[in-house]
Amino acid sequence: MATEELQKVFDDKIAEEIRIEPKDWMPDDYRKTLIRQISQHAHSEIVGMLPEANWITRAPSLRRKATLLAKVQDEAGHGLYLYSAAETMGITREEMVDQLLSGKAKYSSIFNYPTLTWADIGAIGWLVDGAAIMNQVPLCRASYGPYARAMVRICKEESFHQRQGFEILLTLCKGSKEQKEMAQDALNRWWWPSLMMFGPNDDTSPHTAQSMKWKIKRFSNDELRQKFVDVCNEQADILGITIPDDKLVWNEKRQHYDFGEINWNEFFNVIKGNGPCNKERLAARVSAHENGEWVREAALAYARKKAPKSPSGEFESFRN
Amino acid sequence: MENNLFNYTLHLADNSLTMGHRLSEWTGHGPMLEQDIAISNIALDLIGQSRNFYQYAAALKDDSVTEDLLAYLRDAREFKNLLITEIPNGDWAKTIMKLFLFSTYQFCFYQKLIDSSDKQLAAIAEKSLKEVTYHVRWSSEWVIRLGDGTEESNKRIKLAMEEVWPFTGEMFQPAEYESLLINNRISVDVSEIKNDWMGRVKSVLEEATLSYPEDKNTWMQTGGKNGIHTEHLGYLLAEMQFLQRAYPGCEW
Helix, strand or coil, rough: CHHHHHHHHHHHHHHHHECCCCCCCCCCHHHHHHHHHHHHHHHHHHHHHHHHCHHHHCCCHHHHHHHHHHHHHHHHHHHHHHHHHHHHCCCCCCHHHHHHCCCCCCCCCHHHHHCCCCCHHHHHHHHHHHHHHHHHHHHHCCHHHHHHHHHHHHHHHHHHHHHHHHHHHHHHHCCHHHHHHHHHHHHHHHHHHHHHCCCCCCCHHCCCHHHHHHHCCCCCCCHHHHHHHHHHHHHHHHHHCCCCCCCCCCCCCCCEEEECCHHHHHHHHHHHHHHCCCHHHHHHHHHHHCHHHHHHHHHHHHHHHHHHCCHHHHHHHHHH | CCHHHHHHHHHHHHHHHHHHHHHHHCCCCCHHHHHHHHHHHEEEEEEEEHHHHHHHHHHHHHCCCCCCHHHHCCCHHCCCCCHCCCCCCCHHHHHHHHHHHHHHHHHHHHHHHHHCCCCHHHHHHHHHHHHHHHHHHHHHHHHHHHCCHHHHHHHHHHHHHHHHHHCCCCHCCCHHHHHHHCCCCCCCCCCHHHHHHHHHHHHHHHHHHCCCCCCCCCCCCCCHHHHHCCCHHHHHHHHHHHHHHCCCEEEE
């Protein structure tokens, strides 16, 4: 088929909400956009393990320790499905990991903020996972099949994590004065970075229009951010803590909350690498990769010794 | 007698907790994603086991005693875990070797504990045995891969063996609280599981092209079961117990 005909088949499928599958023809830019988006998402899951893993060994009770450990392990699992989903588009996990470690690929900037107290683990669950869910639920209907299917499972687990995070904060808010202060302080520090997770305003978001046309994205950054602000307000009231924004007020006409201006200078600076933990997060990934190199080599060498006739693809999982 | 059972249950709880805690230090830092997940999963199983034992130990006391009080508010001298569970992880080879020798011990041990006359211990053993069967398989596979992998991995796993081996003797020497529970079939006579353990360890080491340390004169470190630990446990607890100590009497 000529390219124009293939393009037409593709466009018709998008129009009729028929999923695009790995073997289907797709425009190069669609493929590139998805590889970028899915791999960034995968990297975010992996880097996102670090700020939370920071509290596994200090979790305040056995129950909290077990649930936090399980949660961080879930993030690793999400990274795994997402790398697999991206691999269906013709990039290897090895290439994606190299892009992360060399600093070429981005991950969600929120993970460049530090987890300073136990309440931060609650705030990450409530706000960061909450914002992620807001972004990701519509992705369960994304036009690319493997991505949409990965997102269904991820969203189920994320909503569980969000409830856990909220429950951590609720326990703190019902606790001692120090605990409640800890919860408020965490909200103060995580609120604005969480709003930044939705990306730049619609008029300055470079990829939004095309992604919406391709039905990868279903809502704009600002629409999702607004939904998030509305929901969080009610939840903050239940917790009895205050969102750190003095412009936050119910707008009867819009039927939404108005809120203050995001510090976009901070946002772009953290993306550029100037956040409090950018260097540490990347260094931790590089060090895990480098310290693991001899382990991966040993596993590969052993697998080759034992099954010299197997196709090399079988050992792929030992590469990264 | 009741105090012996309490101490014995704590010993089992402390083993699983300290080992699980150490393994959880790998979470987010594993050599490959699948193995990061696997080791976190094992850590989670062990923490789950410890909770079962702590809850049982707490139930043997009055209502003021909880699993968290036992885990978070005892000092190092009161911990009764085997030393092998508290020593630092080192590299992947050392972690694997610790886990392999310990899981094989737990496997042999739980196989006997399921027949304990104490129904609760028997039930926990039965549940744990299923998990430990996987831990043994996973860690054995890694010992074999590293032993028979590259020159470097072979060198590292051999070194790991030398470092960890002196912590295995303690597994088979009963503490007093343990011995006193043997007659009424509550505790496992650990001296009786040594041969089973040796056989299993030997066969894996053989497949890994490693030799079993036959030298009977290797000095074995002991003390953990009676609260005489390495210097490492204090730091592990300082980290683990930080919040409970810094903000006493809170709900978390």
